[in-house]
Amino acid sequence: MYNVEKGYEAAKEFYAQYGIDVDKAIEIADKTPISMHCWQGDDVAGTEVKEDKSLTGGIQATGNYPGKATNGEELRADIEEAMKFIPGELKVNVHANYQEADRFVDRNEIQPEHFAKWADWAVEKGLGLDFNPTYFAHPKSTEKGTLSCADEDIRKFWVEHGIKCRQIGEYFYKKTGKPCVINHWTPDGDKEVPVDTLGPRQRLKKSYDEIFEATKDVEGVVDGIESKVFGIGAESYTVGSHEFCMGYVMNANKDHIIMTLDAGHYHPTETVSGKLSSIYTFDNSVLLHVTRPVRWDSDHVVGFDDETRAIFEELVRMDKLKDTYVATDFFDASINRVAAWVIGLRNTRKAMLAALLQPVDQMKKMEADGDVSARLAYKEEFKAAPFAMVWDYYCAKKNAGIGLEWLKDVKQYESDVLLKR
Ligand SMILES: C[C@H](O)[C@H](O)[C@@H](O)C(=O)CO
Ligand SMILES: [Mn+2]
Numbered sequence: 001m002y003n004v005e006k007g008y009e010a011a012k013e014f015y016a017q018y019g020i021d022v023d024k025a026i027e028i029a030d031k032t033p034i035s036m037h038c039w040q041g042d043d044v045a046g047t048e049v050k051e052d053k054s055l056t057g058g059i060q061a062t063g064n065y066p067g068k069a070t071n072g073e074e075l076r077a078d079i080e081e082a083m084k085f086i087p088g089e090l091k092v093n094v095h096a097n098y099q100e101a102d103r104f105v106d107r108n109e110i111q112p113e114h115f116a117k118w119a120d121w122a123v124e125k126g127l128g129l130d131f132n133p134t135y136f137a138h139p140k141s142t143e144k145g146t147l148s149c150a151d152e153d154i155r156k157f158w159v160e161h162g163i164k165c166r167q168i169g170e171y172f173y174k175k176t177g178k179p180c181v182i183n184h185w186t187p188d189g190d191k192e193v194p195v196d197t198l199g200p201r202q203r204l205k206k207s208y209d210e211i212f213e214a215t216k217d218v219e220g221v222v223d224g225i226e227s228k229v230f231g232i233g234a235e236s237y238t239v240g241s242h243e244f245c246m247g248y249v250m251n252a253n254k255d256h257i258i259m260t261l262d263a264g265h266y267h268p269t270e271t272v273s274g275k276l277s278s279i280y281t282f283d284n285s286v287l288l289h290v291t292r293p294v295r296w297d298s299d300h301v302v303g304f305d306d307e308t309r310a311i312f313e314e315l316v317r318m319d320k321l322k323d324t325y326v327a328t329d330f331f332d333a334s335i336n337r338v339a340a341w342v343i344g345l346r347n348t349r350k351a352m353l354a355a356l357l358q359p360v361d362q363m364k365k366m367e368a369d370g371d372v373s374a375r376l377a378y379k380e381e382f383k384a385a386p387f388a389m390v391w392d393y394y395c396a397k398k399n400a401g402i403g404l405e406w407l408k409d410v411k412q413y414e415s416d417v418l419l420k421r
Pocket of ligand 2: 226262289329
């Protein structure tokens with residue numbers, strides 16, 4: 001191992017030339033929570049008591065790597081293992097299909113008690129919890145839709161589910177003392193362009209209205225409304241399109257109802273980084289789903305790539321990092337699932353820290369003065385700044401493993417625990 005302290009001192013000198021306070025950047029990155037999604041640990045299978053745990057609703061986890069978690073205990077143990085190597089504040093993001101009742105409890109009947117194991121564990125570990133209704137992988141989630149379904153019985157069933165989820169969100173808030181961010185995503189859509197494109201959207205609006213009206217007294221819950229461009233089997237029409245969700249959020253005009261922007265939910269030439277300032281012009285907060293799309297919404301493990309970096313650069317430049325709820329959302333079943341979390345969450349934190357290590361005020365001044373050549377020169381220069389030295393130092397300070405140190409531990413956990421399942 002190289003001398004991390006020495007590397008850090010050299011990097012500090014580099015950044016000081018541009019008036020950048022490295023320790024302050026580390027402190028901000030460290031305290032910004034990232035909500036770690038539980039569903040990477042078992043390919044979104046969930047822990048409900050039911051026969052068939054196959055995925056429906058336009059999403060798919062591909063791969064058959066051995067060792068996935070098969071119950072809540074294993075899943076939490078795997079999350080704890082991954083967390084050892086992810087520096088900075090974390091929350092855990094739970095889906096409604098991760099209930100732990102000892103008998104079959106349908107989605108419209110879930111209660112806080114079915115999530116008590118998650119809540120007790122979070123309290124013990126000092127973690128905040130976020131939540132998600134599960135409008136997919138269920139016999140009542142078909143090509144006819146869920147919250148937008150024309151069949152009133154089915155639509156009502158899912159409205160009841162949404163209501164129960166907001167009540168569970170409040171329970172998480174009261175147990176942990178930290179706000180619970182709920183993400184609402186429905187897979188509703190059509191393989192072909194329907195003749196009636198308006199009806200389903202009017203029903204989806206009605207359903208969201210009913211969920212929020214029935215739970216208007218719920219406390220400590222923030223609600224993200226997530227759009228999507230298409231899903232498998234629903235390639236031509238998505239009820240909850242970007243325009244629909246943006247319209248819903250802006251029209252709701254309620255502080256707790258915000259947009260969710262998933263980096264994998266847009267046409268390949270559209271970017272979330274390019275959308276953030278438009279949304280922040282009209283709203284005060286955003287929920288981010290950090291993921292890596294590859295050609296389609298494939299939910300690959302987050303990379304330290306151009307778009308992930310651009311998202312955090314935008315947030316830092318707008319001074320909106322503090323107003324943004326950062327959550328990860330990917331599910332790769334083709335590699336060690338603990339490693340997937342470690343790689344994706346570390347990259348998310350890395351992109352955040354790298355964005356904080358740029359001379360934003362100076363670049364803004366250059367731009368305001370019309371010095372666009374200097375602006376480009378600065379942007380390019382910082383792509384090769386000695387960021388890795390700061391990252392290694394931060395990981396060392398947090399005892400999260402320098403460089404690739406974590407890999408041997410995760411491989412050990414694989415042979416000691418995962419492969420014995
Ligand atoms: C499992 C999540 O709810 C899901 O990934 C959702 O957030 C999404 O992005 C669907 O494509
Ligand atoms: Mn998402």
